[in-house]
Amino acid sequence: MSVTNGRSLRRRLRRAPLWLAVAIICVVCLFPFFWMLLTSLKPNSDIFTATPKFFTTTPELSRYSSLWSTGFPRNFLNSLIVATGTTVVGTAIAATAGYALARFRVPMRRYLLVLVLMVQMIPQVVLVIPLFIMIRSAGLLNSYAGLVLCYLPLTISLGIWMMRSFFLGIPPEMEEAAMVDGASRLGAFFRIALPLAWPGLSASAIYAFITSWNELMFALTIMQNSSMQTLPVALNEFFATYYNNWGGVMAASVIFSAPVIGFFLLVQRRLVQGMVVGAIKG
Amino acid sequence: MTGETLPAARGRSAAARRWGRHLDSTALPWLLLLPALVVILGLVAYPIIETIWLSFHAGTDLSTGPFVGLSQYRSLADDPDFRAALVRTIYFSVFNVVATMVIGLLVALVLDALRSRGRLLGVIVLLPWAMPRVASGIVWKWMFDAQYGTVNWALNSAGLHQFNGYAWFNSGFSSLVVISAAWIWQSVPFIAIALLAGLRSNPHEIIEAAQVDGAPYWRLVFRVRLPMLRPLLVVLLVMSTIWAFQAFDYFFVMTVPPGGPDHSTEVLSLLTWLNAFSLLQQGKAAAIAVLTFVILAVATLMYVRSFREATE
Numbered sequence: 001m002s003v004t005n006g007r008s009l010r011r012r013l014r015r016a017p018l019w020l021a022v023a024i025i026c027v028v029c030l031f032p033f034f035w036m037l038l039t040s041l042k043p044n045s046d047i048f049t050a051t052p053k054f055f056t057t058t059p060e061l062s063r064y065s066s067l068w069s070t071g072f073p074r075n076f077l078n079s080l081i082v083a084t085g086t087t088v089v090g091t092a093i094a095a096t097a098g099y100a101l102a103r104f105r106v107p108m109r110r111y112l113l114v115l116v117l118m119v120q121m122i123p124q125v126v127l128v129i130p131l132f133i134m135i136r137s138a139g140l141l142n143s144y145a146g147l148v149l150c151y152l153p154l155t156i157s158l159g160i161w162m163m164r165s166f167f168l169g170i171p172p173e174m175e176e177a178a179m180v181d182g183a184s185r186l187g188a189f190f191r192i193a194l195p196l197a198w199p200g201l202s203a204s205a206i207y208a209f210i211t212s213w214n215e216l217m218f219a220l221t222i223m224q225n226s227s228m229q230t231l232p233v234a235l236n237e238f239f240a241t242y243y244n245n246w247g248g249v250m251a252a253s254v255i256f257s258a259p260v261i262g263f264f265l266l267v268q269r270r271l272v273q274g275m276v277v278g279a280i281k282g
Numbered sequence: 283m284t285g286e287t288l289p290a291a292r293g294r295s296a297a298a299r300r301w302g303r304h305l306d307s308t309a310l311p312w313l314l315l316l317p318a319l320v321v322i323l324g325l326v327a328y329p330i331i332e333t334i335w336l337s338f339h340a341g342t343d344l345s346t347g348p349f350v351g352l353s354q355y356r357s358l359a360d361d362p363d364f365r366a367a368l369v370r371t372i373y374f375s376v377f378n379v380v381a382t383m384v385i386g387l388l389v390a391l392v393l394d395a396l397r398s399r400g401r402l403l404g405v406i407v408l409l410p411w412a413m414p415r416v417a418s419g420i421v422w423k424w425m426f427d428a429q430y431g432t433v434n435w436a437l438n439s440a441g442l443h444q445f446n447g448y449a450w451f452n453s454g455f456s457s458l459v460v461i462s463a464a465w466i467w468q469s470v471p472f473i474a475i476a477l478l479a480g481l482r483s484n485p486h487e488i489i490e491a492a493q494v495d496g497a498p499y500w501r502l503v504f505r506v507r508l509p510m511l512r513p514l515l516v517v518l519l520v521m522s523t524i525w526a527f528q529a530f531d532y533f534f535v536m537t538v539p540p541g542g543p544d545h546s547t548e549v550l551s552l553l554t555w556l557n558a559f560s561l562l563q564q565g566k567a568a569a570i571a572v573l574t575f576v577i578l579a580v581a582t583l584m585y586v587r588s589f590r591e592a593t594e
Binding site: 018021022025026028029030031032033035036039047048049050051052092093094096097099100101103104106112115116119121122123124125126127128129130131132133134149150152153156160184185186210213214216217220221231232235236239240246249250253256257260261263264265268272 | 302303306307310311312314315317318319321322325326328329330332333336388389392395396403404405406407408409410412413414415416417418420421422424425427429430432435467471475520524527528530531534535538550551554555558559564567568570571572574575578581
């Protein structure tokens with residue numbers, strides 16, 4: 001890498017296309033977020049204008065407060081329960097399986113790893129019909145457990161790969177030392193390996209949360225009762241019913257997006273690291 | 283770590299400890315793998331087989347009817363709506379995958395050129411990936427609104443007056459343009475960040491050697507740096523193809539009725555769901571799902587093969 005210390009004008013000019021590209025990327029990535037937030041705050045007289053208004057002097061919060069009186073809080077709670085359930089169960093499964101695949105000489109380990117990877121490659125439409133039939137015959141339609149069961153196949157595959165790569169990064173000597181001191185294999189896993197793999201654990205947990213929070217197709221299929229619907233389904237119905245109430249729809253979209261965006265910003269670096277490792281090693 | 287300090291093992295006989303160690307190395311790994319295997323076999327493998335089985339049966343009103351052999355597939359072959367959807371899905375996937383890879387590469391090169399100063403931009407780039415697709419689909423539809431949309435306003439201001447009040451969702455093709463824009467916006471982040479990680483793994487010595495030789499920037503990228511990432515490129519190509527084939531949310535949210543106007547935006551994933559749960563034609567839906575699976579299985583084989591090449 002050639003690093004010249006003299007910052008000549010020519011050099012700066014040569015960097016100009018780069019900064020132009022940075023500006024374009026920022027605008028394209030952020031504008032939909034900005035526009036969603038702004039539309040949710042603008043009074044209707046500022047929304048329906050031939051020339052869009054890119055700021056507002058009279059922000060309105062009434063759309064957010066009026067969401068309270070609809071079924072939206074209930075849908076929010078449903079989403080929270082389903083996403084939390086998927087996260088807890090999915091991460092537990094991913095952590096134990098990832099540990100087994102990282103530390104033990106399991107027969108056919110290579111094929112097991114490929115099998116786990118193939119799960120990630122299965123199109124969801126192939127699963128949706130039989131899972132619906134299975135969940136209906138188990139009497140779990142319109143139940144949190146039924147939807148969580150559908151979300152496990154979508155989240156554990158990448159979770160297992162992420163956890164495995166994090167466990168591989170921890171020197172096994174630490175667990176061996178604990179076992180010399182009398183800890184059982186399982187004890188070493190819980191007390192030594194798992195706390196050290198905390199970054200991987202949080203990354204796969206957030207991945208599971210984001211995936212299940214955002215998912216539409218299975219939610220549409222399993223939750224048919226309006227009191228059990230999760231946010232993607234409810235928002236889509238809200239949008240279809242109040243097609244021209246753009247301000248209200250945008251306020252609902254903001255509420256729907258805020259938790260996952262917040263979670264994402266909290267752990268983005270680890271999450272990205274884990275996902276990229278999964279993709280590259282896969 | 284001497285033998286006399288074994289507090290946890292106190293009270294256990296040597297034989298019990300040995301037995302415990304034996305169990306730890308044979309039974310424990312399977313015990314740890316059991317929940318994952320139950321999910322993979324019960325909630326993935328079995329449903330795939332069930333879908334194939336269902337596709338050989340008549341099925342209406344969400345119950346399975348008599349065995350009909352290949353007739354579901356035969357009637358699909360004669361169904362113009364299905365054939366149109368198949369072709370549309372392939373076009374949609376090829377175009378969007380190529381666009382996503384090209385844009386993803388450009389974004390990755392920008393991030394790479396910024397080095398450590400690009401950290402904040404990296405977070406900004408990934409935000410669209412985390413946004414729920416139902417929400418971003420609605421926002422994109424609002425931005426492309428005929429009368430009050432920012433896109434029509436911008437195009438009109440740029441002198442393209444034919445876009446003044448242009449109703450994007452009145453025809454299949456222009457609907458697909460908007461859906462593609464939203465889809466690419468959502469898919470580029472992951473591709474870009476994965477490519478960035480790949481570019482950063484390029485050995486410095488090779489890049490420096492090429493720079494000393496006076497290789498221009500683009501030749502350095504295409505002749506030196508990207509060829510080193512071939513396994514990653516194949517992986518990302520196949521992954522994004524699978525995402526494109528599965529695209530459901532944007533179609534469902536943005537077109538009215540889903541797949542409309544007049545079936546002109548139906549793609550395979552949407553067609554499967556609509557047949558299964560809206561038209562209640564379970565057997566037909568299963569057959570479409572199986573065909574989707576077969577098409578993507580070819581892509582998955584490529585994926586596994588590239589995985590082998592990457593590890594060897």
